[in-house]
Amino acid sequence: MHAYRTHTCAALDASTVGSTVRLSGWVHRKRDHGGVLFIDLRDHYGITQIVAKAGSTALELLDSLRTESVVTVTGVVVSRGEEATNANLATGAIEVVADRVEVQSSAQELPLPVFGEAEYPEDIRLRYRFLDLRRERLHANIMLRAAVIASIRQRMIGQGFTEFQTPILTASSPEGARDYLVPSRVHPGKFYALPQAPQMFKQLLMVAGFDRYFQIAPCFRDEDARADRSPGEFYQLDFEMSFVTQEDVFQAIEPVLHGLFEEFADWQGHSGAKGGRQVSALPFRRIPFREAMLTYGSDKPDLRNPILITDVSEHFRGSGFGRFASMVEAGDVVRAIPAPATAEKSRKFFDDMNAWAQGEGFPGLGYATQKDGLFGGPIANNHGQEGMKAIAAALGLGVNDGIFFAAGPALKAAKLAGLARTRVGEQLNLIDQNRFEFCWIVDFPMFEYDEDNKKVDFSHNPFSMPQGELEALETKDPLDILAYQYDIVCNGVELSSGAIRNHRPEIMYRAFEIAGYTPEDVDRDFAGMINAFKYGAPPHGGSAPGIDRMVMLLAGEPNIREVVLFPMNQRAEDLMMGAPGNVSPKQLKELNLRSTAEVKPAAAAAVSSGG
Numbered sequence: 001m002h003a004y005r006t007h008t009c010a011a012l013d014a015s016t017v018g019s020t021v022r023l024s025g026w027v028h029r030k031r032d033h034g035g036v037l038f039i040d041l042r043d044h045y046g047i048t049q050i051v052a053k054a055g056s057t058a059l060e061l062l063d064s065l066r067t068e069s070v071v072t073v074t075g076v077v078v079s080r081g082e083e084a085t086n087a088n089l090a091t092g093a094i095e096v097v098a099d100r101v102e103v104q105s106s107a108q109e110l111p112l113p114v115f116g117e118a119e120y121p122e123d124i125r126l127r128y129r130f131l132d133l134r135r136e137r138l139h140a141n142i143m144l145r146a147a148v149i150a151s152i153r154q155r156m157i158g159q160g161f162t163e164f165q166t167p168i169l170t171a172s173s174p175e176g177a178r179d180y181l182v183p184s185r186v187h188p189g190k191f192y193a194l195p196q197a198p199q200m201f202k203q204l205l206m207v208a209g210f211d212r213y214f215q216i217a218p219c220f221r222d223e224d225a226r227a228d229r230s231p232g233e234f235y236q237l238d239f240e241m242s243f244v245t246q247e248d249v250f251q252a253i254e255p256v257l258h259g260l261f262e263e264f265a266d267w268q269g270h271s272g273a274k275g276g277r278q279v280s281a282l283p284f285r286r287i288p289f290r291e292a293m294l295t296y297g298s299d300k301p302d303l304r305n306p307i308l309i310t311d312v313s314e315h316f317r318g319s320g321f322g323r324f325a326s327m328v329e330a331g332d333v334v335r336a337i338p339a340p341a342t343a344e345k346s347r348k349f350f351d352d353m354n355a356w357a358q359g360e361g362f363p364g365l366g367y368a369t370q371k372d373g374l375f376g377g378p379i380a381n382n383h384g385q386e387g388m389k390a391i392a393a394a395l396g397l398g399v400n401d402g403i404f405f406a407a408g409p410a411l412k413a414a415k416l417a418g419l420a421r422t423r424v425g426e427q428l429n430l431i432d433q434n435r436f437e438f439c440w441i442v443d444f445p446m447f448e449y450d451e452d453n454k455k456v457d458f459s460h461n462p463f464s465m466p467q468g469e470l471e472a473l474e475t476k477d478p479l480d481i482l483a484y485q486y487d488i489v490c491n492g493v494e495l496s497s498g499a500i501r502n503h504r505p506e507i508m509y510r511a512f513e514i515a516g517y518t519p520e521d522v523d524r525d526f527a528g529m530i531n532a533f534k535y536g537a538p539p540h541g542g543s544a545p546g547i548d549r550m551v552m553l554l555a556g557e558p559n560i561r562e563v564v565l566f567p568m569n570q571r572a573e574d575l576m577m578g579a580p581g582n583v584s585p586k587q588l589k590e591l592n593l594r595s596t597a598e599v600k601p602a603a604a605a606a607v608s609s610g611g
């Protein structure tokens with residue numbers, strides 16, 4: 001018999017009754033039933049109930065152990081009987097009567113429980129992540145992640161892509177987020193950077209003559225944490241293709257994403273996912289950026305929310321509601337957000353929405369109530385019933401639908417309207433939790449006006465091909481130029497940005513010139529890519545959907561830390577390993593570095609002593 005196990009804790013069933021088996025695992029739960037001790041023994045695969053009978057050495061030993069101790073149990077499989085079967089366990093029809101128990105490792109008192117799903121402070125969970133990962137929900141999430149990555153690899157290879165690995169130590173780039181820098185020992189005063197993404201390398205692969213590349217790529221960015229973004233590092237499905245149009249890119253990756261989400265749509269996690277979730281049909285919707293900002297108030301719209309925003313500025317021009325009328329005359333806009341079937345809602349619902357908007361930093365959120373076709377509230381009283389009915393007709397409202405109004409400069413009004421659309425959808429339970437709705441946001445502006453620096457700058461990705469190419473750059477107002485640039489969005493979460501790349505040096509120089517860069521700047525800051533493009537580059541494009549975000553959606557988790565093995569906290573600290581940490585003076589000396597944390601106290605001491 002094997003030293004540790006003949007079966008896993010998920011492998012025994014009625015067919016093994018009468019067999020002598022050996023199992024190893026963690027003591028998950030203990031229950032003393034009047035001299036008979038029941039133990040739930042857990043391993044990676046599942047749980048088996050162990051019975052230690054009164055008077056046995058097995059009972060005495062198991063009773064002395066804390067939960068999460070590791071044991072090996074040898075015993076006979078017996079049937080539980082129909083009345084005692086646990087239908088929630090794969091092994092629920094049997095139990096193992098312990099004959100011999102060997103303790104492999106005793107557990108100390110636990111800093112957090114493994115059994116159960118009780119919430120625990122984040123710092124405790126991260127400090128003892130190895131215990132947290134034993135918990136059922138988190139363990140299942142990590143297994144889901146592994147299965148998702150395996151499926152992605154198979155699907156990408158099936159689409160004709162080849163996996164390559166790009167460098168981790170590379171050069172710092174002036175665009176994008178802050179780099180993580182790595183000092184060079186052999187080149188004093190110089191630094192490598194960890195890649196924010198394999199962007200330049202994957203484009204260089206296309207220049208090198210490879211056709212369809214992909215990689216499950218680690219990316220490193222020194223940026224703050226959010227619910228859908230880990231600080232420090234994350235993984236993405238990075239891919240690039242040669243001799244393709246924007247539509248070719250969409251047609252290549254859509255079956256991968258659609259098939260992946262269909263495969264795992266019935267994932268039975270522990271976060272409210274009910275199974276039977278539907279995935280939006282192919283092809284995914286294409287929504288121009290300007291339409292998205294107007295209709296949804298966001299460039300990452302949640303299409304499960306049926307609420308649509310409408311510009312009603314002209315309805316208030318010269319109207320009886322002086323505040324909106326004067327704002328429209330000054331060039332501002334008014335956006336309307338329907339509030340379906342709110343006739344029975346109290347005035348507090350609408351006032352609370354206004355207070356919420358003020359809490360978000362906006363002046364407020366106007367509203368009009370409606371019941372049986374009669375409008376109420378200050379805006380309706382001033383604008384008049386006929387005026388409100390015209391607005392209701394433009395929005396396609398029912399006779400019991402209220403309206404919220406966001407007014408102000410176009411960008412601020414769009415942002416408030418988008419946030420209000422989401423909040424109204426959530427408050428009224430309009431968002432279908434059993435759907436995955438994908439869309440592409442396309443036609444992003446190539447440039448935007450930077451109010452702080454009073455100059456035209458790139459709005460999104462400086463390496464995108466402008467629509468109209470060099471002619472557009474030479475003849476159009478920069479703010480009217482669109483780019484072959486796109487985002488893939490699912491349920492209001494941006495999975496990635498992508499683009500058809502600018503592969504011609506003359507177009508790149510001109511695009512950067514419009515943004516205030518000289519040819520010398522381009523040659524210095526992007527030397528590897530611009531030089532390669534001078535030796536014959538194919539038209540190419542790609543994208544990089546985030547692995548962490550996709551798994552987060554499939555697991556039904558609200559925070560990305562729940563699908564990452566060893567995440568950092570919001571301050572980019574690894575509490576378990578103690579990173580970032582101090583290094584020895586010898587290490588600093590080898591790298592020709594000196595810590596300012598040591599320099600400052602020394603300087604302060606010199607000042608206090610008059611030195």
